[in-house]
Amino acid sequence: MITDRPKTILLVSGLSGAGKTTALKTLEDMGWEVVDNLPLVLLDRLLDTPLPAGHADGDDRPLALGIDARTRGFDGNAIVQRIKALRERHGHDVETLFLDCSGTELERRFAETRRRHPLALDRPAADGIARERELTEPLRRWAAQVVDTTSFTSNALQQEIRNRFSREGLSEPVLTILSFGFSRGVPRNADLMFDMRYLRNPHWDEALRPRTGLDPDVAAYVMDDRSYEDTVGKIEDLLITLLPRYAEGGKTYITVAFGCTGGRHRSVHIAERVAKHLQAAGFSPTVLHRNIESAPQDSLEKRRPGGPKA
Incomplete structure (x- = not known):
């Protein structure tokens, strides 16, 4: 059963290579609790699990959840419905951040890092990018905040995340x-x-x-x-x-x-x-x-x- 205290939850999604890992790492450095690639069916259990020792702020810590097309059972429309339920039934403040990027830039990034696209392990990266864009489109349409990282460096994206999601008293060094x-x-x-x-x-x-x-x-x-x-x-x-x-x-x-x-x-x-x-x-x-x-x-x-x- 989900805790009665409303919790701030940020769902971080987007295209592979668009900067989700950088965004989550920045949020973690800012004091957020961060969980990546958690199946949303386990979210209730996560919210009910006490934080480890050393977190005096307890349930007041905002939670960032990373989810993308690699997450088991990924279904963009089902995720949107799950977000609505968290808001309406349990009073949680749930927001969605979607990280977008042009296909040309994503192809360049995959070529530069010599990584295979997770949805096109035996095909060109462009095929995986197109497939992932189709799968994540419901989340992009639903997202309250969309950041296009096409022209962003890693440092620029970190600063953008800090500008948007810093919380007084939480991210102090x-x-x-x-x-x-x-x-x-x-x-x-x-x-x-x-x-x-x-x-x-x-x-x-x-x-x-x-x-x-x-x-x-x-x-x-x-x-x-x-x-x-x-x-x-x-x-x-x-x-x-x-x-x-x-x-x-x-x-x-x-x-x-x-x-x-x-x-x-x-x-x-x-x-x-x-x-x-x-x-x-x-x-x-x-x-x-x-x-x-x-x-x-x-x-x-x-x-x-x-x-x-x-």
Whole structure:
């Protein structure tokens, strides 16, 4: 029996080679639950099956179903009737996206990828394209949204899907603010990296050396640098500008890394400050301190203890 809560369902169909796989992958990256080539007779069972652990949003996740002429028991007219039933009997918000493409372009794509058309394994691709177009015509006529991908690149199609089906709070990228020590290696997964070694180094203050950037005294020491407020403020302004653009571009994970020599003082404090600033601006960052537990070592700090303070 189908759950009583109305669910948003997007049926994604179209011609083979028109971009269905790209569309479904993009929806999945946006936070949709995606199931491809599921026989519609099993849809009731799917809607009744609980989501796996880790999906706190439960039934509120929209569902994208991929279906095309390769799906077992495919019947365009029967599928249309099934969609009507889901809407009328159970109150589900069901919409159909159909991906179309010119026959000439589809032939070029199959030739370029050296794939056989699934409906013409022993015949020219043009025969399979014509047959599939006939089979899927009822779905194309019924579809609320039709996208012609003839002139689309993969990236252009991804952006089109995001523009049409993004949902507030669902497709936000995972934002991580990371502190690290350059002396212990540069993080490989950083999208943006800022070097904080120009700021005063608390390591050379004997009272502050064993502490970390989470300590108020260490924070005060770093903040006392004459360049601190101007430069860190500009970094925060830059991130406020860039992060939404990364999200618009479809990035699923964004890591902003702040490094100092040992990864215990300056980078830790800056990461904490920037994360709080971004949170106040509406972002939801996770803060990680990679090297905060590492032991302080004079040999890594590039200056003799007797020299002038950095």
